[in-house]
Amino acid sequence: MSAEQKRQLEQQLWNIANSLRGKMDADDFRDYILGFIFYKYLSEKMELYANQLLAEDGTTYVKLNEQSEEGRAFLEAIKEESIQKLGFFLKPFELFKEIVRRGQTKSEEEGESNFILGDLANILNHIEQSTMGTDSEEDFNRLFEDIDLTSSKLGRTESAKNALIVKVLEHLNVIDFQLENIEADVLGDAYEYLIGQFASGAGKKAGEFYTPQQVSKxxxxxxxxxxxxxxxxxxxxxxxxxxxxxxxxxxxxxxxxxxxxxxxxxxxxxxxxxxxxxxxxxxxxxxxxxxxxxxxxxxxxxxxxxxxxxxxxxxxxxxxxxxxxxxxxxxxxxxxxxxxxxxxxxxxxxxxxxxxxxxxxxxxxxxxxxxxxxxxxxxxxxxxxxxxxxxxxxxxxxxxxxxxxxxxxxxxxxxxxxxxxxxxxxxxxxxxxxxxxxxxxxxxxxxxxxxxxxxxxxxxxxxxxxxxxxxxxxxxxxYVDTFAEEEDIDLQQIAEQLKALNTNIASSDATIAAFCQQLNIATPF
The missing domain is CATH 3.40.50.150 (Vaccinia Virus protein VP39)
Structure with missing residues (x-):
């Protein structure tokens, strides 16, 4: 990915954050947008890894039938490998793109997006639970606790909250994180960029979580x-x-x-x-x-x-x-x-x-x-x-x-x-x-x-x-003398300049007085 493409990704993410925040406090919205980006990353990481494991079997992760005996066997094997390699596990129906697809589907009765907040909360909870009793448990424990999908900050009604979250997920879903490109830490750098942007608008609170990149360097x-x-x-x-x-x-x-x-x-x-x-x-x-x-x-x-x-x-x-x-x-x-x-x-x-x-x-x-x-x-x-x-x-x-x-x-x-x-x-x-x-x-x-x-x-x-x-x-x-000596001042030269200025002023005054006399008005001095 070129520097320009990387910059565009960073700007895309920041534009999403700005356009969807509404009246929510920047600190609060930061937790949601960064949390959802992280969830999308985990989903794509999971799917990419599972597809690699399934390549020899000629299928993909999302095509597994979780209800069949063969599908369940595949899932158990993939879960064991995933926990060991990635540290977490997501089922096919828990992937980011799948929850977006369900959210985009309109309900026949109301004509609104399907309600996904309950499913989404369960999925984030399942990610944490998948690590329990493993080496990665401490790294994932309560990791999504700041994403409160019941908060009134998201909207006055459950429908409004759901609509906002669906909109955020939809916007993120169209962005390609390019995880296959292991040489370019594209998403990580974009995440850093977002953290920095949130910090720049957070005032005094920013010092609690972010050191400017120039100082870090x-x-x-x-x-x-x-x-x-x-x-x-x-x-x-x-x-x-x-x-x-x-x-x-x-x-x-x-x-x-x-x-x-x-x-x-x-x-x-x-x-x-x-x-x-x-x-x-x-x-x-x-x-x-x-x-x-x-x-x-x-x-x-x-x-x-x-x-x-x-x-x-x-x-x-x-x-x-x-x-x-x-x-x-x-x-x-x-x-x-x-x-x-x-x-x-x-x-x-x-x-x-x-x-x-x-x-x-x-x-x-x-x-x-x-x-x-x-x-x-x-x-x-x-x-x-x-x-x-x-x-x-x-x-x-x-x-x-x-x-x-x-x-x-x-x-x-x-x-x-x-x-x-x-x-x-x-x-x-x-x-x-x-x-x-x-x-x-x-x-x-x-x-x-x-x-x-x-x-x-x-x-x-x-x-x-x-x-x-x-x-x-x-x-x-x-220890470091930064004192700068001032230039010597030629007082004689300054005096002569002042004398010349006074002469010019006197000449100007005389000219103005002559004009005033011709106009028969009082002089201004």
Whole structure:
């Protein structure tokens, strides 16, 4: 599929979402449209796989007679293979195109579309139930819970709700997802596009589930520097999973994906996103819970860690945490009103000896004192884990206009005697509502980091002694001098210009006064 065809698919899906949403809140409709796209994907994946299994028998999945003994035998065999290979199972009559066909059929009595909401709810429930007791159960458990087909948001009457859902499914049904084209992750990319579009209109809530692709790209390139394969990648605040998937685009292979997400709806979105990108259910482990209070992967260490945690979030800062292996060696906990360093400590704990982590933080993390200053000093002076500090432009994140920075940590640093500071805060394209990092801006950041380049007014390698002399304050202007001297002003020249202006004004006034006298009117001065 060409880039233009891919763009058209993305636009088609977004147009469907916009045209059918009506007066429903964008956040609510997002759950429906993304959920139905996912259901269509599972259906086509199921049918494609079943047809491959049935090819030698000269039949197709939808032609199986589920009432015959032979048909039931085929279904049992296909179910067993499907659960093992795909992680789920759908019967022929449960396929997306079949429910659409039933919805398009008009009832003889009313002349309206057949009522399919009950069947649709059962099908989505059956998909989840098909995984019970299997290795994929956790990945599909309650996956469709946000698709409430009884909600009044869909319409005032059952008929109105049914009509809307039938219309949505009809529009999606005509789009070819091209699942046979295994080289092109067409649908996965289109899904990412939709998530991004919903995020751009979600205001402050967008930060809960989506990191702008431009920032994701930087983080992904930083943690994959020098590597073509990764054993594992982890995001402790994974949102929709977009950042994890972005890392996979930078290397040939990622063996395993790990993540944790607090918000239940966003957690469901992350699992769908993984499956839609054809990540096998055995290769990802996404958990739902509070990362700081109830970490789910404590026994694991990861080769790459990326995160965009909520800025200055609150957490319990419970004194019991001081005995937690993640925090115990620091002697201080991050303040309850600002969990930024708690997330950093959590990530450092999970970082493998040969790993790299990159985390987005608000600027206050760079210089605030108290417990945060103590933790910062420990990470630099005692552990020497901090590899780089990268300042980003303001207003590039959804829901906040504050400038941010990226901290890069390594436990085994190739350059243990200095810390690289990059000030990329003025390198961006200004937008009406939001600023954008261009490819050239991203490339400059990544190249500067990888080659540890020093450039006047852009980057600087500060020795550990310099950082110590600044009392471990990481405020970027302390190290990258961006001061621009103003041009000298020739006061004599300015005085002569003013004198000439006054002469011109006096001449003009005299001309105007002469005209006024001729017209026998008062002068305006």
């Amino acid at each position: 930087i983080l992904a390139k930083l943690v994959t520097t020098g590597k073509t394969k990764l054993k594992s990648v982890y995001d402790p605040t994974c949102g929709s999973g977009s950042l994890l998937l972005r890392v996979a685009k930078e290397v040939k292979e990622v063996s395993n994906f790990y993540g944790q997400e607090l918000n239940r709806t966003t957690y469901n979105l992350a699992r769908m996103n993984m499956i839609l990108h054809d990540v096998h259910y055995r290769k990802f482990d996404i958990r739902q819970d509070d990362t700081l209070e109830h970490p789910q992967h404590l026994d694991k260490r990861f080769e790459a860690i990326v995160a965009n945690p909520p800025f200055s979030a609150q957490w319990s800062a419970n004194p019991l945490h001081i005995s937690d292996d993640r925090f115990s060696q620091y002697g201080r906990l991050a303040p309850g009103s600002k969990a930024d360093f708690a997330f950093v400590q959590h990530m450092v704990h999970h970082l493998a000896e040969n790993g790299t982590m990159a985390v987005v933080i608000a600027h206050g993390v760079l210089f605030r004192g108290g417990a945060e200053g103590h933790i910062r000093e420990h990470l630099i002076a005692d552990k020497n884990y901090l590899d780089a500090v990268i300042g980003l432009p303001a207003n590039i994140f959804y829901g906040t206009s504050i400038p941010t920075a990226i901290l890069v940590f390594k436990k085994c640093r190739e350059n243990p005697n200095d810390i690289l500071f990059i000030d990329a805060s003025t390198h961006y394209e200004k937008g009406k509502n939001q600023n954008t990092l261009r490819d050239s801006d991203i490339g400059k950041i990544v190249q500067t980091y990888r080659e540890r380049l020093v450039e006047e007014k852009y980057s600087y390698r500060a020795t550990l002694e310099e950082v110590k002399a600044s009392e471990y304050n990481l405020n970027i202007p302390r």
